[in-house]
Amino acid sequence: MPQFDETIFALASASGRAGVAVLRISGPKASYVLKQMIGGLIEPRKATLRLLRDPVNLDPIDRALLLWFPAPSSFTGEDIVEIHCHGSKAVVAKLLSVLAGFADVRLADPGEFARRAFEHGKMDLTAIEGLADLINAETEGQRRQALRQSEGALGKLYESWREQILTASALVEAMIDFSDEEDVTQGVGAKVHLMVGALQVSITDHLESSGRRGEQMRDGFRIVIAGAPNVGKSSLLNSLANRDAAIVTSEPGTTRDVIEVHMTIGGFLVLVMDTAGIRETTGIVEQEGIKRTIDRLSDADLVLWLTDCPEMLEDTCLQNLSHCEPGPENVWRILSKADLREQSAEKRPNGIDLAISSKTNVGISTVITKIEDLLETQQDRQSSPLITRARHRT
Ligand SMILES: Nc1nc2c(ncn2[C@@H]2O[C@H](COP(=O)(O)OP(=O)(O)O)[C@@H](O)[C@H]2O)c(=O)[nH]1
Ligand SMILES: [Mg+2]
Numbered sequence: 001m002p003q004f005d006e007t008i009f010a011l012a013s014a015s016g017r018a019g020v021a022v023l024r025i026s027g028p029k030a031s032y033v034l035k036q037m038i039g040g041l042i043e044p045r046k047a048t049l050r051l052l053r054d055p056v057n058l059d060p061i062d063r064a065l066l067l068w069f070p071a072p073s074s075f076t077g078e079d080i081v082e083i084h085c086h087g088s089k090a091v092v093a094k095l096l097s098v099l100a101g102f103a104d105v106r107l108a109d110p111g112e113f114a115r116r117a118f119e120h121g122k123m124d125l126t127a128i129e130g131l132a133d134l135i136n137a138e139t140e141g142q143r144r145q146a147l148r149q150s151e152g153a154l155g156k157l158y159e160s161w162r163e164q165i166l167t168a169s170a171l172v173e174a175m176i177d178f179s180d181e182e183d184v185t186q187g188v189g190a191k192v193h194l195m196v197g198a199l200q201v202s203i204t205d206h207l208e209s210s211g212r213r214g215e216q217m218r219d220g221f222r223i224v225i226a227g228a229p230n231v232g233k234s235s236l237l238n239s240l241a242n243r244d245a246a247i248v249t250s251e252p253g254t255t256r257d258v259i260e261v262h263m264t265i266g267g268f269l270v271l272v273m274d275t276a277g278i279r280e281t282t283g284i285v286e287q288e289g290i291k292r293t294i295d296r297l298s299d300a301d302l303v304l305w306l307t308d309c310p311e312m313l314e315d316t317c318l319q320n321l322s323h324c325e326p327g328p329e330n331v332w333r334i335l336s337k338a339d340l341r342e343q344s345a346e347k348r349p350n351g352i353d354l355a356i357s358s359k360t361n362v363g364i365s366t367v368i369t370k371i372e373d374l375l376e377t378q379q380d381r382q383s384s385p386l387i388t389r390a391r392h393r394t
Contacts, residue, residue, distance in 0.1 A: 002119045004078070007033070008108035009099045011092060018087030023095055025105070026113060030079040033102055034068060037061075044070050052083070054098050061098065062091045076113055077120030126154040129389060133218060140267035141379065145217045145386065153385035154392065157206070161199060168195050206384070207393065213378055214386030216301055220262060220271035221375060224296045227306035229253050229277025232336035235358035236306065237261060237274035240368070246274045253277065256289035258296055266372035268379075273300075297321065302374065303331045304367070310335055310349040332370070338362055 007027030013020070025033055035041055036055040042048040045067065052061045064085040074080040085091050099105055114131065117123045123131070130149025137143040171192050175185045216222070225233045229252035237246050237259065246259045259274040273296050276289030297303060303321065310333075321331055332353045335341075339357040354370070356363035387393050 004028075004116065005104065007102075007105045008112055008116075009096075009105060010108040010113065011096065012082075013087065015089075015092070017089065020084050021087035021092050023083040023085065023092070023099070024113065025081040025083075025099065026074070026076045026078050026108075026116060027105070028079065029102065029105055030081045031068065031070070033099065033105060034066065034081045036102070037098070038066070042066055042068055044068050047084075052085070052095070054094075056098075056101070061094050062086055072120070075122065076116040077122045078116060124152070124155040124159075126158070126392070127152045130154070133388065139264050139269045141217050141375075142269060145214065145388065148385060149388060154388075157385055161203065164195060164199050168192050168199075171195075206387070212301065214388040214392075215390070216378075217268065217386070218388045220269040222296075222299065222301045223270060223272045223304060223371070224293075224300040224302070225272065225274050225304045225306065226293055226297060227277060227336075228309075229279050231277065231306045231308045232358055233277065233306050234259070234274050236304070236334075236336065236356065236364075236367075237272060239358045239361065239364045240272055252279070253281065253283065253286050256285050258289075258292050265368060266375055268372075268375045270371070270375075301330065302371070305331055305333050306336045307333065307352075308335070308337045308340070310352050330374075334367070 004027055007025060007029035009023060009025040012022040012024045031041060037052045038050040039053075042050065048066050049063060050066055051063050053059060054061055062085045064083050066084070067082040069075075069080040069082075071077060071079045083095065085095060096107070100107060114123070114128050118125065118128055127150055130146050130151070133142065133146035134150050137146050171188050175188045175192075178185055225236055227233055230250070234246035234248045234255050238244050238248065241261045241263060245261045247254055253276070255274060255276050257276070261272050261274075263270050263272060275293035275296055276286060278290055278293055281287055281290070305321070333351055335349065335352045335355040337357060337359070338355040339360045339362065341355075354363055354366060356367060358364070
């Protein structure tokens, strides 16, 4: 176990004014610091109210609730003191400066508490990543996934694989060492073969069933709005986002760069991208925009392909979706500007999955509900822990 000489401290709660602020001190001098500030020690693991004083001149600082976790049963595995003081800037600033005044006690670097927890074997790397995701979670889906991971779901799965590999290699070594004793090695080869085969299936399943879902949940499900110029792509983005995120004009070729808007749909983080309309053009800027559209299509999770002329749909759509990542079920063909058509939105032309109008808002809520359903079905299929970062896949 590594032993750190330095004691570290940091504000654990957000900075700014609040009812309560929490400071944490971790390391060999944590209990000494506490003693100096309250004139004694307190019972471990029991919230205790005490007056904190500046050890230099004994000036009172604040009356605070204190917790002491002796090593090794603490978050970092070291002695930890937690100070729950009043959450004003002045109280926090005073405490931080008093703590910094102790020898061998310093402000923690970002992530240093988690790092010490890792070094002391309190958490593995996947659990720490889960913890970071939990702290940053903004949606229900992210929270659920991050909590599972911070409690070690991924780590346990990978650890079980490691153990199987160790057992298999131990058996192989025994087979080599005792190759002249047939009764020892008999049948071992076949057993190892079975074990490794099963393991390979588990790993392949994990990579495949996980797909990009864990990463999607963490970084956002990627929806690309694409189609010919002037079909109403930017208008759809604005309707979904409920604000004027993209410029809408009657001039074809208005959108040149990809416009990205993060939003929450059904408790999931979604990244909706409005793109430049795809057409033959000589304009350099527009060509670059179209190149970016194609790029985004290639790693989209869902494509909303818009058209205001369903008769032309097949040519343009199929041609451009050939290099598109999601399978055909994740490309929805949407008839835009339905208000300009005589037939009702219910009667959709052939090949069209949905009809919408950004002008009258017809069909917009259906698009949102369908996206919600898609995300929920994906979530339901999730029984084993998911890969949340490219690092896990590697
Ligand atoms: N009537 C009608 N016009 C629309 C609708 N959506 C967009 N438009 C118009 O179509 C033109 C192009 O819209 P825009 O969203 O910029 O299309 P984009 O080039 O595909 O991004 C603008 O003049 C919009 O006002 C719609 O649902 N109904
Ligand atoms: Mg546009």
